[in-house]
Amino acid sequence: MSELKNDRFLKALMREPVDCTPVWMMRQAGRYLPEYRATRAKAGGFMDLCKNAELACEVTLQPLERYPLDAAILFSDILTVPDAMGLGLYFETGEGPRFRKTVRNQQDVDALPVIDGDADLGYVMNAVRTIRRELNGSVPLIGFSGSPWTLATYMVEGGSSKDFRHAKAMAFDKPELMHQLLGKLADSVISYLNAQINAGAQVVQIFDTWGGALSESAYQEFSLQYMQRIVKGLIKEREGRTVPVIIFTKNGGLWLESIADSGAHALGLDWTIDIGKARQRVGNKVALQGNMDPTMLYASPKAIRNEVGRILASYGNGPGHIFNLGHGITPEVDPANAGVFIESVHELSARYHSG
Ligand code: CP3
Numbered sequence: 001m002s003e004l005k006n007d008r009f010l011k012a013l014m015r016e017p018v019d020c021t022p023v024w025m026m027r028q029a030g031r032y033l034p035e036y037r038a039t040r041a042k043a044g045g046f047m048d049l050c051k052n053a054e055l056a057c058e059v060t061l062q063p064l065e066r067y068p069l070d071a072a073i074l075f076s077d078i079l080t081v082p083d084a085m086g087l088g089l090y091f092e093t094g095e096g097p098r099f100r101k102t103v104r105n106q107q108d109v110d111a112l113p114v115i116d117g118d119a120d121l122g123y124v125m126n127a128v129r130t131i132r133r134e135l136n137g138s139v140p141l142i143g144f145s146g147s148p149w150t151l152a153t154y155m156v157e158g159g160s161s162k163d164f165r166h167a168k169a170m171a172f173d174k175p176e177l178m179h180q181l182l183g184k185l186a187d188s189v190i191s192y193l194n195a196q197i198n199a200g201a202q203v204v205q206i207f208d209t210w211g212g213a214l215s216e217s218a219y220q221e222f223s224l225q226y227m228q229r230i231v232k233g234l235i236k237e238r239e240g241r242t243v244p245v246i247i248f249t250k251n252g253g254l255w256l257e258s259i260a261d262s263g264a265h266a267l268g269l270d271w272t273i274d275i276g277k278a279r280q281r282v283g284n285k286v287a288l289q290g291n292m293d294p295t296m297l298y299a300s301p302k303a304i305r306n307e308v309g310r311i312l313a314s315y316g317n318g319p320g321h322i323f324n325l326g327h328g329i330t331p332e333v334d335p336a337n338a339g340v341f342i343e344s345v346h347e348l349s350a351r352y353h354s355g
Contacts, residue, residue, distance in 0.1 A: 003137050004137050004138075004139070004140060005137055005138050005139075006070060006138060006139045007140065008020070008022040008070055009022040009024070009070040009071045009139065009140050009203070009322060010140050010202065010203065010241065010244065011319065012287055012319055012320060012321060012322050013203065013244040013246070013265050013266050013287050013322065014242060014244065014265065014287070015287050015319050015320040016319055017318075017319050017353065018319050018353055019350065019353055020345075020346050020349045020350045020353055021312065021321050021322070021323050021345055021346070021349035021352070021353070022070035022071065022322050022323065023069065023070055023322070023323040023324065023341075023342050023345040023346070024069050024070055024071040024072075024073065024142070024322070024324060025063070025069070025324060025325050025328075025329050025338065025341075025342075026073075026248075026268075026324060026325055026327060026328040026329065027328030027329045028063040028069065028073060028329065028338075029059045029060055029062055029063055029073070029075045030328070030329060030331065031331035032329055032330070032331050032332065032333040032334075032335055032338070033062055033063065033066070033335055034335075035059075035062050036059050036062055039055055039058055039059050039062075040059075042055070043055050045091065046077075046091050047089065047090070047091065049075070050075065050076050050077060050080065050123070050124075050127075051123045052123075053123065053126040053127045053129075053130040054130065056074075056075045056076065056127040056130070056131070057075075057127060057130040057131045057134050059075045060072055060073070060074060060075040060127075060131050061131070061134060061135070063338075064138070064139065066335065066338075066339065067338065067339055067342045067343075068342060068343070068346065069139065069342060070139055070322075071139050071140050071141070071142055071203070072131065072135055072139055072140070072141050072142065073141075073142040073144065073205075074124070074127060074128055074131060074141065074142065074143050074144060074196070074201065075127065075131075076124050076127065076144075077097075078144070078145060078146030078150065078151065078207055078209075079097050079146070079151070079154060080121055080124060081115065081121070081145065081146065081151055081185070081188055081189065081192055082099065082151055082154060082155045084115045084120040084121050084188075085112050085113060085115055085155075085184075085188065086101070086111070086112070086113070087099040087100065087101045087102075087103070087155060088100030088101055095159075096159060096160045097154065097159055097160065098158065098159040099154065099155065099158050099159060101158075102155065102156060102157070102158040102166075103152075103155045103156050103181060104156065104166065104170070105177075106177060109177055109180050109181050109184070112181070112184050113184075114184050114187045114188050114191070115188040115191060115192065116191050116195075117191040117192040117193070117194060117195025117196065118195045118198075121192060121195070124192075124195075124196065125195055125196065125198075125199040128141070128143060128196050128199035128200050128201055129199050129200055131200075132199070132200035140202040140203055141200060141201055141202055141203075142201065142202070142203045142204065142205055142246075143193060143196035143197065143201025143203070143204045143205075144196075144204060144205045144206070144207060145189045145192055145193050145196075145204070145206055145207070145230075146189075146206070146207050146208075146209070147189075147206050147207065147208035147209075147211060147223055147226065147227050147230075147247075147249075148181075148182040148185035148186045148189060148223070148226040148227075148230075149182065149208065149210065149211055149214070149222050149223035149226065150207060150208050150209045150210045150211065150223075151185050151189075152167055152178070152181055152182060152185060152222075153167040153210045153213075155181070156170055156181075164210065164213055171218065171222050175221075178222060182222065182226050183226075185226070186226040186229045186230055186233075187233075189206075189230050190229075190230055190233035190234065193230070193234055194233075194234060194235050197234070197235045197238055197243050198235070198238070201243075202238070202239070202241070202243065203243065203244050203245075203246065204234065204243065204244075204245055204246070205245075205246040205247075205248060205268065206227055206230065206245065206246070206247050206248065206264075207248055208223055208227065208247060208248060208249040208250070208252070209248075209250050210250070211223040211224070211249040211250070211251070211252055212249055212250050212251020212252050212270075213251070216254065216255060219249075219252075219255060220258065223249070224249075224255070224258060224259065224262060227247055227262055227264075228262045228263060231245050231247075231262055231263040231264055232263060242265070244265035244266060244287075245263070245264045245265055245266070246264065246265065246266040246267070246268055246289055247259055247262060247264040247266075247267055247268065248267070248268025248289070249267075249268075250270050250327060251270060251272065252267075252270075253269065253270065253272055253273035253278070256273075256278055256281050256282050257281060257282060259282075260281075260282035260285045260286045261285075264286060265286060265287060266286055266287035266288065266289050266322065267282065267286050267287075267288055267289065268289045268290055268291075268324065269288055269289065269290030269291035269326065270290065270291060270326040270327055271290070271291050271292060271293035271294075271325075271326030271327075272326070273291065274314055275288060275290060275291050275311055275314050275315045275321070276314035276315055276316060279315055279316070279320075279321075283320060286320075287319075287320040287321065287322060288315070288320060288321055288322070289321075289322040289323075289324050290322075290323075290324050290325070290326050291311065291324065291325075291326040292307055292308065292311060292323075292324075292325050292326060292341070293307075293325075293326055294325040294326060294327050294328065294329055294330055294333075295330070296341075297325075297329065297330075297333040297334075297337045297338060297341060298332070298333065298337075299337075301336075301337065301340040304337060304340050304341050304344060305340065305344045305348070308323070308341060308344040308345055308348055309344070309348050311323070312345075312348055312349050312352060315352070316352065317352050317353075318352070318353070319353070323345040323349070
């Protein structure tokens with residue numbers, strides 16, 4: 001077993017005792033950090049950064065140099081998978097991600113290959129190996145992927161969307177076609193995440209950012225089912241440890257019980273649900289990750305500290321909580337406030353872990 005200097009994140013995911021609550025932030029490497037913006041400028045663009053293992057490693061480690069975070073997350077993007085399937089990802093400044101090709105009909109779905117993580121996304125695996133080497137056992141490394149449904153929304157719409165009208169129309173009018181697309185994505189994601197695990201990712205998170213845009217029955221049919229298939233297909237153990245899986249369905253608070261039955265080790269919570277109530281519903285099955293409103297980081301240090309204290313008290317005593325934001329940190333946040341957040345979690349949580 002490889003030695004880890006700080007394993008409280010892995011322990012909390014397995015609901016084992018810890019000295020204090022571990023914390024990391026979704027999008028912790030990103031535009032709120034001036035050093036990130038400088039490295040991105042040096043790389044040329046966002047995808048150049050993702051494709052250069054040394055620079056992807058540099059930005060992964062930047063937040064860890066500033067803050068006592070308990071985990072690192074691979075610097076990459078969920079849309080590398082559709083890019084590798086041939087859709088041609090590009091970023092237009094100020095407009096978010098776009099694809100040169102969309103997926104709208106049978107011909108489009110038939111043309112999509114199932115990708116092989118190592119062969120088709122080798123640059124991501126190089127980044128994972130480089131980051132693991134540079135972390136040198138300080139904290140665990142999280143790998144990630146988008147959920148099939150979330151990836152499908154971008155592929156069908158051709159980019160971001162407010163109402164997902166084309167993706168939902170495909171699901172409602174041509175469910176068979178949508179299932180073919182989701183099946184290819186699920187198999188691609190299994191290969192992609194297993195390649196990340198083999199390259200050194202010690203935990204994986206599935207970002208189901210748009211699962212919560214569905215009705216309950218459509219969520220089960222088009223999103224959860226495929227995440228279950230992914231969990232089943234993943235490597236269970238590596239380097240003598242379980243490889244925990246975190247499922248984050250934004251706006252999934254109504255469906256926690258069924259997500260907890262998916263086989264995942266932990267559920268990511270957005271800020272709309274009270275974490276104490278979530279724990280009552282599923283706490284003997286899974287660990288819980290979350291869930292401070294990311295816009296709280298625009299408030300004062302005092303308000304941030306109070307809110308961290310409130311969430312810790314709501315979760316209560318004992319292990320199984322990983323502190324995080326309820327969604328990604330936003331670009332305009334003052335980095336000093338992120339520091340207040342992280343330090344508050346460590347300081348205020350020790351009393352909930354005193355045996
Ligand atoms: O968490 C991390 O620090 C790891 C890196 C990471 C990024 N994207 C870097 C990124 C992760 C885990 C993601 C996931 C991701 N990407 C999701 C799921 C999580 C979520 O936030 O809901 C989604 C939906 C995407 C797709 C995506 N990538 C969008 C919609 C955008 C543009 C919007 C935006 O925030 O600018 C991106 C670009 C992106 N991915 C950036 C970063 C740091 C900004 C690019 C830049 O530097 O300009």
